[in-house]
Amino acid sequence: MSAAKLVIRQVRSANGADRRQLATLRALGLGRIGRTAERPDTATVRGQLRTVRHLVEIEEVAAAR
Template sequence: MPKVTQIKSKNGSTQRQLDTLRSLGLRRIGHTVEVKDTPQSRGMLHRVRHLITVQED
């Protein structure tokens, strides 16, 4: 499962991006979560790719 870390602030983001971060389980800068590798989660990661980093394991 990929590990996703929020590296940038969500200030100035659209409501859609804020909802996506919340759905992924990210709460603050530096917070890391593991996400199942599904087409839906890949789409969510793509939507907020400028705010996160993804580590494939």
């Protein structure tokens, strides 16, 4: 059984962001404008995205059968 995935793309610069937001971007596998990362749709990842929601775009990908 596959879980739903989130495709996260950084669309804004992290210049001026605080250390916590920078650390969250790194934990998500981002750090530069245009980079993308695919992560499972979990509560932990959703919490991380809430921290940097002004810097990223999120796309939900349906689970494959």
